[in-house]
Amino acid sequence: MKKKRITLVDLAKELELAASTISRALDNHPGISIETKEKVLKKAEELGFTRNSIASSFKKNKTLTIGVIVPRIDIHFHSLVISGIEEFAYKAGYNVTIFQSRDSLEREKEITKILQNKMSEGVIICLGTETNSYEHFEKLNRMKVPLVFYDRVPTGMEANKIVINDFESAFKATEHLIEIGCKRISHIGGNQSTGIFKARFEGYKAALTKHDFPIDESLIYFTKDLSYEEGALFAEKLVDLVPRPDGVFCSNDYTAVSAIQVFQKKLVKIPEEVAIVGFSNYPISKIIEPHLTTVNDRAFEMGLAAAKLLIGQIEEEEEIIQTEIITIKTELLIRESSSR
Amino acid sequence: MKKKRITLVDLAKELELAASTISRALDNHPGISIETKEKVLKKAEELGFTRNSIASSFKKNKTLTIGVIVPRIDIHFHSLVISGIEEFAYKAGYNVTIFQSRDSLEREKEITKILQNKMSEGVIICLGTETNSYEHFEKLNRMKVPLVFYDRVPTGMEANKIVINDFESAFKATEHLIEIGCKRISHIGGNQSTGIFKARFEGYKAALTKHDFPIDESLIYFTKDLSYEEGALFAEKLVDLVPRPDGVFCSNDYTAVSAIQVFQKKLVKIPEEVAIVGFSNYPISKIIEPHLTTVNDRAFEMGLAAAKLLIGQIEEEEEIIQTEIITIKTELLIRESSSR
DNA sequence: CTGAAAGCGCTTACAG
DNA sequence: CTGAAAGCGCTTACAG
Numbered sequence: 224m225k226k227k228r229i230t231l232v233d234l235a236k237e238l239e240l241a242a243s244t245i246s247r248a249l250d251n252h253p254g255i256s257i258e259t260k261e262k263v264l265k266k267a268e269e270l271g272f273t274r275n276s277i278a279s280s281f282k283k284n285k286t287l288t289i290g291v292i293v294p295r296i297d298i299h300f301h302s303l304v305i306s307g308i309e310e311f312a313y314k315a316g317y318n319v320t321i322f323q324s325r326d327s328l329e330r331e332k333e334i335t336k337i338l339q340n341k342m343s344e345g346v347i348i349c350l351g352t353e354t355n356s357y358e359h360f361e362k363l364n365r366m367k368v369p370l371v372f373y374d375r376v377p378t379g380m381e382a383n384k385i386v387i388n389d390f391e392s393a394f395k396a397t398e399h400l401i402e403i404g405c406k407r408i409s410h411i412g413g414n415q416s417t418g419i420f421k422a423r424f425e426g427y428k429a430a431l432t433k434h435d436f437p438i439d440e441s442l443i444y445f446t447k448d449l450s451y452e453e454g455a456l457f458a459e460k461l462v463d464l465v466p467r468p469d470g471v472f473c474s475n476d477y478t479a480v481s482a483i484q485v486f487q488k489k490l491v492k493i494p495e496e497v498a499i500v501g502f503s504n505y506p507i508s509k510i511i512e513p514h515l516t517t518v519n520d521r522a523f524e525m526g527l528a529a530a531k532l533l534i535g536q537i538e539e540e541e542e543i544i545q546t547e548i549i550t551i552k553t554e555l556l557i558r559e560s561s562s563r
Numbered sequence: 564m565k566k567k568r569i570t571l572v573d574l575a576k577e578l579e580l581a582a583s584t585i586s587r588a589l590d591n592h593p594g595i596s597i598e599t600k601e602k603v604l605k606k607a608e609e610l611g612f613t614r615n616s617i618a619s620s621f622k623k624n625k626t627l628t629i630g631v632i633v634p635r636i637d638i639h640f641h642s643l644v645i646s647g648i649e650e651f652a653y654k655a656g657y658n659v660t661i662f663q664s665r666d667s668l669e670r671e672k673e674i675t676k677i678l679q680n681k682m683s684e685g686v687i688i689c690l691g692t693e694t695n696s697y698e699h700f701e702k703l704n705r706m707k708v709p710l711v712f713y714d715r716v717p718t719g720m721e722a723n724k725i726v727i728n729d730f731e732s733a734f735k736a737t738e739h740l741i742e743i744g745c746k747r748i749s750h751i752g753g754n755q756s757t758g759i760f761k762a763r764f765e766g767y768k769a770a771l772t773k774h775d776f777p778i779d780e781s782l783i784y785f786t787k788d789l790s791y792e793e794g795a796l797f798a799e800k801l802v803d804l805v806p807r808p809d810g811v812f813c814s815n816d817y818t819a820v821s822a823i824q825v826f827q828k829k830l831v832k833i834p835e836e837v838a839i840v841g842f843s844n845y846p847i848s849k850i851i852e853p854h855l856t857t858v859n860d861r862a863f864e865m866g867l868a869a870a871k872l873l874i875g876q877i878e879e880e881e882e883i884i885q886t887e888i889i890t891i892k893t894e895l896l897i898r899e900s901s902s903r
Numbered sequence: 904c905t906g907a908a909a910g911c912g913c914t915t916a917c918a919g
Numbered sequence: 920c921t922g923a924a925a926g927c928g929c930t931t932a933c934a935g
Contacts, residue, residue, distance in 0.1 A: 228681070228706075230928055241906040246930060254904060271706065276680035278928035281621040282911055288660070288682075296649065297863075302642040309636065309663050318660045318682065320628070323649050340616035341568070342628075342658065366568075366611065451850060477850075484852055507847050510791060510817075512824055523637075570912055581922040586914060594920060618912035622927055 229272045238266055249274060288318045289533060290343035292334055294326045294351045294375075299505055300522050301349065304373060307526020308347060315534050317344075328353040335359040338368065345369040345533045350377060352417070352448075369536040369544070371529045378418055383536070384548045385529045389419045392518045392553040393426025396500045397472050399516070399555060401434050403563045405470030405498055409442040409461050411482065413449045413474045420449075423474045423502065442468055446478060454478030458485035469497050470561075476501035476508045479515055483560060498561040513559030525551050569612045578606055589614060628658040629873055630683035632674055634666045634691045634715075639845055640862050641689065644713060647866020648687060655874050657684075668693040675699040678708065685709040685873045690717065692757070692788075709876040709884070711869045718758055723876070724888045725869045729759045732858045732893045733766025736840045737812050739856070739895060741774050743903045745810030745838055749782040749801050751822065753789045753814045760789075763814045763842065782808055786818060794818025798825035809837050810901075816841035816848045819855055823900060838901040853899030865891050 231249075235242045240259070248255045248263035266272075280286045291308055293301040305321065312319050320343060324331040331351050336359075338346055345368060348360070357377045360370060364382075373385040400408050410427045413420030424445075428438055441464065446453040454477055461468055462485055473479035479501030486497050493499060493513055501508055501517040508515035528549050536544050571589075575582045580599070588595045588603035606612075620626045631648055633641040645661065652659050660683060664671040671691050676699075678686055685708060688700065697717045700710060704722075713725040740748050750767045753760030764785075768778055781804065786793040794817055801808055802825055813819035819841030826837050833839060833853055841848055841857040848855035868889050876884050 232928070242928085243907080243930075244905055247905090250930095256904060259904080273679040273681070273706075275928055276682050277617065277621045277624075277626060278911095279930075280682075281617045281913090281927090282929050282931090284617075284911075286617060295646065296636075297639065297642040297646045299637065299639065299642075302637040302639075305661070306635065306637045306663065309661060313662065318662075318677075320658045320660045321645070321649060322653065322658075323646065337658075339613040341613070342616050342620075366613075480850060484850075507850060510820060510824075510847060510851075572912070582912085583914075583923080584921055587921090590914095596920060599920080615912055618927095619914075621911090621929090622913050622915090624927075 228275070229270050231272070231274065234263070234266060234270065234272050237270070238262060286318075286342055286344055287316055288320055288343050289530070289537075290338050290346040291319055291321045292324055292331065292338075292346065292348045293321070294324055294349060296321065296323055300374070300503060300520070303522035304349070304526040304529070307523040307528075308530040309526075310523075311527045311530035312534065315530070317530075317534060324351040326351040326353055328355075332359045335363055338363060339366060343368070344537045345371070347371045347373065347529045347533055349373055350375040352414075369533055371533045371536075373525050373529050374419065375417065381546050383532055383546050385525050385532065385551065386419075386548065387520050387525070387551045387553050389422035390426040390429070392502070392520075392555070393423035393472065393474075394430045395426075395555050396502070396516075396518055397427045397430035398434070399557065399561065400470035400472060400498055400500060401430065401436070403470075403494075403498060403561060406436075407439070407442065407466060407468045408436070408470040408472060409468035410444070411454055411457050411461075411471060411473040411478045412443065412445045414447055415445055420474055427472055446474075449475040449478050451477040451481050454481035455485055458482040462486055462489045462491060467491070467497070471497060471499045473499065473501050476503050476505040476515060476517055479517065479560075480507055480511050483511055483513070483515065494559065494561050494563055498563065500555075500561055504556060508556075508558070516558045516561040517556055519554045519556050521551050521553060568615070569610050571612070571614065574603070574606060574610065574612050577610070578602060626658075626682055626684055627656055628660055628683050629870070629877075630678050630686040631659055631661045632664055632671065632678075632686065632688045633661065634664055634689060636661065636663055640714070640843060640860070643862035644689070644866040644869070647863040647868075648870040649866075650863075651867045651870035652874065655870070657870075657874060664691040666691040666693055668695075672699045675703055678703060679706060683708070684877045685711070687711045687713065687869045687873055689713055690715040692754075709873055711873045711876075713865050713869050715757065715759065721886050723872055723886050725865050725872065725891065726759075726888065727860050727865070727891050727893050729762035730766040730769070732842070732860075732895070733763035733812065733814075734770045735766075735895050736842070736856075736858055737767045737770035738774070739897065739901065740810035740812060740838055740840060741770065741776070743810075743834075743838060743901060745808075746776075747779070747782060747806060747808045748776070748810040748812060749808035750784070751794055751797050751801075751811065751813040751818045752783065752785045754787055755785055760785075760814055767812055786814075789815040789818050791817040791821050794821035795825055798822040802826055802829045802831060807831070807837070811837060811839045813839065813841050816843050816845040816855060816857055819857065819900075820847055820851050823851055823853070823855065834899065834901050834903055838903065840895075840901055844896060848896075848898070856898045856901040857896055859894045859896050861891050861893060 444457040784797040
């Protein structure tokens with residue numbers, strides 16, 4: 224569509240004022256008389272004038288825009304984080320531009336190239352599964368674009384990171400199973416090459432060790448991507464073990480839900496004969512019966528924190544900025560699947 | 564953070580070329596020698612130069628950015644639509660900026676104000692529940708900002724709309740229940756002031772009428788927001804009816820899932836004694852047992868279609884553009900909850 | 904309280 | 920194939 228728009232200069236001519244006066248009146252600048260401001264506002268409304276924010280951004284060298292790179296938007300966890308980011312950014316006057324890497328390293332690199340174009344003043348990132356080097360982010364860093372990583376964060380790279388305490392959360396979840404009397408506690412874990420899933424496994428082990436339980440490898444299964452289907456697969460094996468495990472700590476809610484269903488099909492009572500705990504507080508955890516005990520990872524709060532940290536650094540005057548690691552406090556939501 | 568960046572002019576000086584030559588070389592313009600292009604690219608890389616796309620956008624009066632307004636990002640349907648929008652936009656070279664109205668009319672209006680700033684070349688919108696007038700969108704329209712609505716679209720306003728055929732989808736879902744032998748088919752519907760839920764109810768009625776079934780008001784319940792909790796509430800009433808309904812068509816999957824659970828608790832067999840059909844193909848529909856028959860509303864495709872239509876209109880040279888209404892084809896996914 | 908002027912970093916029509 | 924120059928629509932330091 225072709226567009227011809229009224230500019231600030233048009234307004235100035237119309238009112239026989241200087242462009243600078245218009246600009247300041249629009250900004251509600253203190254050094255402009257109220258009458259002038261009113262006149263300007265009225266005329267602007269009348270002519271349907273709105274400031275060209277591209278020109279303004281260009282001149283001020285500020286776009287008030289942040290970029291967000293997530294593996295996929297339609298994963299509930301990420302949509303919650305983005306919701307938090309948008310909420311904070313909106314109130315701070317920033318726009319949020321989103322990109323999906325779709326877990327492709329190549330696409331992630333492409334996106335960081337686009338983000339070098341100075342449109343975004345900072346970027347919030349959750350790394351894709353393929354990402355094993357961070358050179359593309361280091362480059363943005365060198366260009367003085369502030370970065371904040373969340374959830375899947377780079378290891379061995381100094382950077383702003385928003386994380387949850389996976390180790391401690393898993394520790395508490397496992398200890399909860401111990402406290403309600405479980406003796407043989409199984410773990411269905413995520414891919415151990417991903418830091419957060421490794422930490423959850425470590426937390427599981429630490430809780431067992433603290434309470435003098437052996438680490439029994441026959442009770443431990445690692446999935447590739449914590450899918451519902453994989454969870455079912457491993458739960459089938461667990462349910463047939465003799466003796467059967469009487470507690471299962473799963474690294475996410477999908478595998479926990481499939482475990483519930485598999486045990487139920489074999490008529491094993493939950494939570495009486497086996498207690499099950501998940502991780503992430505997905506909507507399904509409150510729907511599945513029995514309702515699933517799970518770790519609330521507070522994704523929305525992660526988003527808020529990420530946006531707050533990023534925008535703080537964008538607006539920071541100093542050149543040198545400390546990187547920060549913020550740990551979001553999780554909570555164990557005890558529901559029917561582990562209520563004895 | 565303070566930033567000083569290398570500009571195109573710096574590059575030009577460094578190479579003793581004109582800025583115009585650099586600009587064209589960077590664009591891979593045909594009228595520039597290969598040697599010059601290579602020199603420019605090499606030097607740009609060396610100095611870490613990237614074009615200031617704000618300046619470029621400003622000069623060209625194109626931002627290659629589209630805005631998206633959704634009630635909430637963390638609703639799975641919307642996150643899927645956004646995913647489709649991002650996918651199409653990304654491939655077309657556009658950025659996607661997202662806003663949440665949080666179903667607040669006031670916030671929706673604020674957002675349309677922001678979008679008047681010419682940052683976004685077009686906007687994709689799903690209306691909030693409170694929205695009953697469209698003046699704020701008409702205003703954007705008058706400013707020649709192309710708009711595309713999806714799902715909750717304005718009634719009585721000529722506009723681009725991406726919708727599914729709710730009437731027909733509901734008709735087919737209900738007819739499916741009739742075909743498998745249901746005689747008393749209930750409906751748990753959405754708020755009838757929302758067009759799509761009204762259309763689903765109409766589709767339900769039309770299917771009954773076609774097959775000479777009476778419309779029995781005691782079998783029909785309308786929820787306020789199709790929540791899981793409300794679904795359970797009404798399912799409790801249905802399960803106690805004498806005679807009991809032997810089929811339930813629900814306007815979304817949450818209410819359908821709660822209906823499954825309520826009937827199961829009363830030991831009513833699904834699908835033998837009652838068949839249940841939902842709407843939307845939420846992830847939970849494939850997890851709940853029995854798996855839920857539902858209408859796949861193809862949200863991702865809606866997003867693709869919305870982005871395609873919008874970007875098409877942005878790039879259209881002509882001033883006058885026809886508004887389009889695109890209907891996305893749904894499909895009934897028949898699963899265990901209605902497989903007899 | 905208001906104005907004149909410079910300039911942000913590009914792009915492009917024009918010229919050669 | 921390359922360059923000089925104008926200009927996109929604002930903002931802001933300077934001046935009065």
